[in-house]
Amino acid sequence: MALTIGVDVGGTKVAAGVVDDRGNILEKVRRPTPSTNPKETAETIAEVVDLLKGKFEDVTAVGLGCAGFVDETRSVVMFAPNLAWRDEPIKAIVEGLVGLPVVVENDANATAWGEARYGAGRGHDYMVLVALGTGIGGGLVIDGELYRGRFGVGAEYGHVRVVPDGRRCGCGNRGCWEQYASGNALVYEARELARVSPALAGRLLELGGGKPEGINGPQVTEAAREGDAAALECFRTIAQWTGQGLADLTAVLDPGCFVIGGGLSDAGDLLLEPVRQAFTNALTGRGHRPLPEIRIAELGSAAGIVGAADLARL
Amino acid sequence: MALTIGVDVGGTKVAAGVVDDRGNILEKVRRPTPSTNPKETAETIAEVVDLLKGKFEDVTAVGLGCAGFVDETRSVVMFAPNLAWRDEPIKAIVEGLVGLPVVVENDANATAWGEARYGAGRGHDYMVLVALGTGIGGGLVIDGELYRGRFGVGAEYGHVRVVPDGRRCGCGNRGCWEQYASGNALVYEARELARVSPALAGRLLELGGGKPEGINGPQVTEAAREGDAAALECFRTIAQWTGQGLADLTAVLDPGCFVIGGGLSDAGDLLLEPVRQAFTNALTGRGHRPLPEIRIAELGSAAGIVGAADLARL
Amino acid sequence: MALTIGVDVGGTKVAAGVVDDRGNILEKVRRPTPSTNPKETAETIAEVVDLLKGKFEDVTAVGLGCAGFVDETRSVVMFAPNLAWRDEPIKAIVEGLVGLPVVVENDANATAWGEARYGAGRGHDYMVLVALGTGIGGGLVIDGELYRGRFGVGAEYGHVRVVPDGRRCGCGNRGCWEQYASGNALVYEARELARVSPALAGRLLELGGGKPEGINGPQVTEAAREGDAAALECFRTIAQWTGQGLADLTAVLDPGCFVIGGGLSDAGDLLLEPVRQAFTNALTGRGHRPLPEIRIAELGSAAGIVGAADLARL
Amino acid sequence: MALTIGVDVGGTKVAAGVVDDRGNILEKVRRPTPSTNPKETAETIAEVVDLLKGKFEDVTAVGLGCAGFVDETRSVVMFAPNLAWRDEPIKAIVEGLVGLPVVVENDANATAWGEARYGAGRGHDYMVLVALGTGIGGGLVIDGELYRGRFGVGAEYGHVRVVPDGRRCGCGNRGCWEQYASGNALVYEARELARVSPALAGRLLELGGGKPEGINGPQVTEAAREGDAAALECFRTIAQWTGQGLADLTAVLDPGCFVIGGGLSDAGDLLLEPVRQAFTNALTGRGHRPLPEIRIAELGSAAGIVGAADLARL
Numbered sequence A, B, C, D: 001m002a003l004t005i006g007v008d009v010g011g012t013k014v015a016a017g018v019v020d021d022r023g024n025i026l027e028k029v030r031r032p033t034p035s036t037n038p039k040e041t042a043e044t045i046a047e048v049v050d051l052l053k054g055k056f057e058d059v060t061a062v063g064l065g066c067a068g069f070v071d072e073t074r075s076v077v078m079f080a081p082n083l084a085w086r087d088e089p090i091k092a093i094v095e096g097l098v099g100l101p102v103v104v105e106n107d108a109n110a111t112a113w114g115e116a117r118y119g120a121g122r123g124h125d126y127m128v129l130v131a132l133g134t135g136i137g138g139g140l141v142i143d144g145e146l147y148r149g150r151f152g153v154g155a156e157y158g159h160v161r162v163v164p165d166g167r168r169c170g171c172g173n174r175g176c177w178e179q180y181a182s183g184n185a186l187v188y189e190a191r192e193l194a195r196v197s198p199a200l201a202g203r204l205l206e207l208g209g210g211k212p213e214g215i216n217g218p219q220v221t222e223a224a225r226e227g228d229a230a231a232l233e234c235f236r237t238i239a240q241w242t243g244q245g246l247a248d249l250t251a252v253l254d255p256g257c258f259v260i261g262g263g264l265s266d267a268g269d270l271l272l273e274p275v276r277q278a279f280t281n282a283l284t285g286r287g288h289r290p291l292p293e294i295r296i297a298e299l300g301s302a303a304g305i306v307g308a309a310d311l312a313r314l
C-alpha cells in the first residue's frame, strides 16, 4: 500500500500526517511554525516528516500545502505573507533534508483537493472550495484536476473587489470579498454591532466579557444557536455577501458544486441556509440554467493534510 | 484539405464562412436573422450552409456560434435573450437540414476560440476573452482547451456584480460589470456627461446632432482621437472599470493573456493604455506575481466564424 | 389696497403677475426669455412690468424671483446657470427701466415664501420647500422669515451629496441629491428601466413612442396612475431617495413642515405616501421627537410670482 | 456685575462654573455623573450649583447644557442616550432644588453659543459648530441667535446619512456622518489600518501597546505630528469626510463661519488644512460664491459651561 505524507504549513503551526490511498490519516503530528526564520521553518517540516517516516517505512513522497503563492513549477514559494519565505526553493530544500520526492502546493488548493477527492466534493469534476476563516482561502477543481492557473496563483477569490472604496484589506486594496465574507468578517460585524448598539447586542457582549473586542467567532455562533437576534443578524449579513460572491463565481466558472470550509463552516446550517437563499436570489440567469450544489466541507482542518498527501501521490 | 463552415448566429444577422485549417475564411455570406421565428432561424442557417457547401465540396462539418446559453452536450440552446429559442435542439434540427455533423457553441466562446487559435491569443494556453460591445461577451481557454463549465454556461463575466445597488442590468440584477465596462457603458457615460455638462461636452454634442441621445460609440472614439477632453474622460472611466474587472478575473483565473474584443476594441491604444494602467493598480499581489498580457483582439467580427468552424473540426 | 408685481425669471420664460395682499393674482402675462442676452432679458422684465403697471395704477413695488445665486444685498445676480447673467446688478437696471422699487430674490426662495404665506405652508414658522423638477429647488422659512444664509445662497439642497462617486451632476460634482430625487430623476429611472428591461417596461415604452428616450415625466405619472408595475417601481425609487433626504434635512433643520413642489408634485399621493413612509423609516430619533408634516404644494407654478410679489411688499 | 452659572451635564461628568458677562469662568467644579439614576443626577447638579452660589452671592440664573434632546420650551429633556432621563422636567426640578431660574439647552448648542459669543465664532452671525468627539455634536447660530428648530432638536448633523448602506451607527441607522468624521472615526480608521496592514502601521501599533484595539485618538495625533505616514493617512481620510460634510452643510445653510471643536480639534492644523482642502474641492458653486471661514474652536471643554451660563443671562 502506497503511503504519502501531507504537511500543512501555516503561519502558526506545521501539521503533518501519513495518509493512505483512501484518504485516511494513519498518524498525525504538529509543531509550532518558527515563522520568522526560513531555515528553521524548513527544518521543522523535515523534522515532522522524519518522525512520521520512521514509523511508516513505505512512505513514497511528501506533499506540502503552504500558505503562499506557489510558482507554476510547484517548486518555489514566491511570496508568503505569514511566513518569512520570499522566492524560497522549498521543494529542493526539503527534498535535500528528507530524501523523498516533494510536491509543493498552495494550502487552500491542497484543502480543495482533499475535499474534492475524499470530502464534500466527491463525485464533482467542477468544484469550487471557499474556506471562510481569517480571510477566504480558495481552490478550484476543473475537469477532475486541480486548477493552478497560468502562473500557479489562481483561485484567490478573497481579493475580488466587491465594494468600490470599501473596507481596507490586508492586501493593500479596499473592498475585497474576504473583508465581507469570512470568519473575521463575522467577528467584525458582531463587534461593530456591539459597539454602536450595546443594548441590542447584550448577549454577544456578555459572551465577550463586556467588551466589543472580546467577542470572538465561536461566541457569535453560540449566540446564534441560542436564537439571539443580534447574532443571527450578523450571520445573515455574512451569508448575504457569501451568497452574492458564489453567484459571481458561478457567472465566471459555472461549477457543479461549491464546498464551504474554514472555521466559519462549523456553523453548519446556520450559515448554509441563508447562503443558499442569497445565492439563488443573486444568480443571473436563474430559471434558465442548472444550479450548482452548495455544501459544507466534511474533512475540517485535516483536508489540507489529506489533499497535500494525495497530490504527492499523483 | 479539411474545410469546415462556421456560422455566427446573432440577434440581428446570421454570418457564415468556409474556413480552412489555418483559420482563413475562403468565402463569406450573411443574412438577416428572422429572430422571432425559431423555425425560420434554423432554415436561414441551413440556407447559408447549403450555399457555401455548394461552392466547396470538401466541407466536413458545421460549427454554430449562438448568442445564448448552450447546454453541456453542445446540442441544445437553452435560452437566448435575442432569439426566440427556448430549449431548442438546434444541433439535431440543422443536422437534419444540411446533412453534415453540427457542433453548437456559445458565440462568445466561439470568438474566444477563434482568437486563441488564430488571433491575439495565439500561443497562450490560459486565455480570457472579454468582448466589450452591447454588453460583455466572455470566453475562456484553459490548458489549451475551450472552457465550458459544468453546465455549459461559464465565462459569463458581464454579470459579475461590481457595484452593490448599482445600475440596472438587463439580466434583472443591479451593478453588473457590463453596465460599467462595455461599448454601451461608454455611450452611457458620454450621454450622461452631455446631459449634465453640455458646455464641457460640446464636441460630443456636435457629433451627436445636438442631443445627448444622438451620441454613439464611434463618435466618442472619434472625439477622443481628436483629443477632446470630455471623450477622453469617458474613456478613462470605462478603462478604470475594465481594468478593475480584469484584476478581479486574474484573482480567480490567473490567466496568461487577456484579449479585449468587441466594438469598443476598435479604439485600440486609446482603450488599451488606460486599461493596463488600471489593471496594474488594482491587481492584488502586484510585485509578487507574473502579470498576464493584455491585448486587443485581431480578428474582429470574423473571430466568431473562424472559432465556430474550428470547433467543428476538432 | 397695496398691489405689487411678482416676476418669475426662468431660463425659458418670464412670467409676471399683479398680486394683492391676500396672495391673489389679478392679472398675469408671460414672455419667452431671451436668455442669452442679459440686456434683452432685463428689457423683457421691464416690458411685462410696464404692461401690468398700465392696467393697475396702484402698484407700489416689484419682486423678481430669479433662477440663480442672488447676493446678500438682494441686488445682484452673481451667477445664473441658465441665463447669461454674471454679477448682473439687476435691481438697479430694472429700477431704472420701470421706475419702481425692486427686490431681487432667488426663484426657489420666492416660491417657498409664496407657499409659506398663502399655500401649503400657511401657519408654519419653520418650513422647508423642496421643489422637485428639472433639479431640486430649495427654500427655507425660519421663525416666520425667509432664510437667505450669510451670503444669500442657502437652501440649495439639491447639491448635497447623497452617494459617494454617484451620478454626475450639472454642478460638476457627483452624487448630488437632485440626481436621485427630482422630476428628471424619475424620467431617468424610467428610461433606464425601459432600456434594460423592455418587457417589464412595455407600457412606459408604448407611451414613449417605442423608445426609452421618448418617455417623459407626465407619462410615468400616467402609467403609475393606471397601476403599471414598472412606473410604480420608478416612483418608489424616487420616493425612497426623497424621504431619506427629508430625514437628513430634519436632522439639520428640525422644521415643522415640508412642502413638496415642482412638476413631480403633480403626482400627489402617488408620491406623497411612499415619501412619508421612507421619511419615517429613515429619521434618526424617530419615537423620541415630534414629526414634521409633509405636504404637497398648493399654488403650483404661481407660487413664484406670488412669493416674489409679497417679498416686494415687505 | 451679573453672574450666572453654567453646567455641562454629560454622561460621565457634571462640570459647572460661575461665568461673568465677558465669558470668563471665575470658579469651576466638577463631579462624576450618577448617570443611571435620574434623581441623583438632578441632585448632583443642585449640589454643584449650591457650592458655587455659596461663593458668589450675585448669581442670578443657571444654564444647563444637557447631552440629549431638549423640548421646544427648553424645560424638558425628552431623551438622553447616555443619561437615564426620559421626558424629564429638569428645569422645574432644578429650580425647585436651587431656587434660581434655570434654562435648559442641548449641550452642543450651549457649546456653539459659547464659541459664537466668546470663542472662534466671535463676530459671525451665521455660525455652524461641529464638535468632533465620540460622535459629532452640532450647533447653529443664525442671525446672531441660537437656532433650536421647530421642536428644539435641530443641528444634529452627525446623523445625516453620507453613505447608503454604510457603517452602522448607534442611532440604529447606517452610514451616518459621525461614523466617518469624528474622533471615534479616526480611531476606527487607525485600528482598521493596523489590523489589515500591521507593517505599515508599525508606529501606531507600538503606541497602542501592540494591539489594534489599544490605539487611541491622542496616539494617532501624536504619530501624525511625528510625520508617521499611516497616521497621516488616517487624518486625510477623516478630513476628506469632514470637508465633504461641511460642503453639504454649506449648500443647506450658507454660513459665514464653521467652528470645529471636540477632542479631534486638538490636532489643530493637522486636521484643519486637509479639511479646508477637501471642503473647497467639494463645494458646489465654488468660484461663484463667497466662502465661509473654517476655524478651530478656542474655548475647549469650557465652551459648554460658558455658553450655558450665557444663555441663562439672556
Ligand SMILES: [Zn+2]
Pocket (backbone or CB within 6 Å): A158, A159, A169, A170, A171, A172, A173, A176, B284
Ligand atoms: Zn484584498
Ligand SMILES: [Zn+2]
Pocket (backbone or CB within 6 Å): A284, B158, B159, B169, B170, B171, B172, B173, B176
Ligand atoms: Zn446583469
Ligand SMILES: [Zn+2]
Pocket (backbone or CB within 6 Å): C158, C159, C169, C170, C171, C172, C173, C176, D284
Ligand atoms: Zn450637484
Ligand SMILES: [Zn+2]
Pocket (backbone or CB within 6 Å): C284, D158, D159, D169, D170, D171, D172, D173, D176
Ligand atoms: Zn446615526
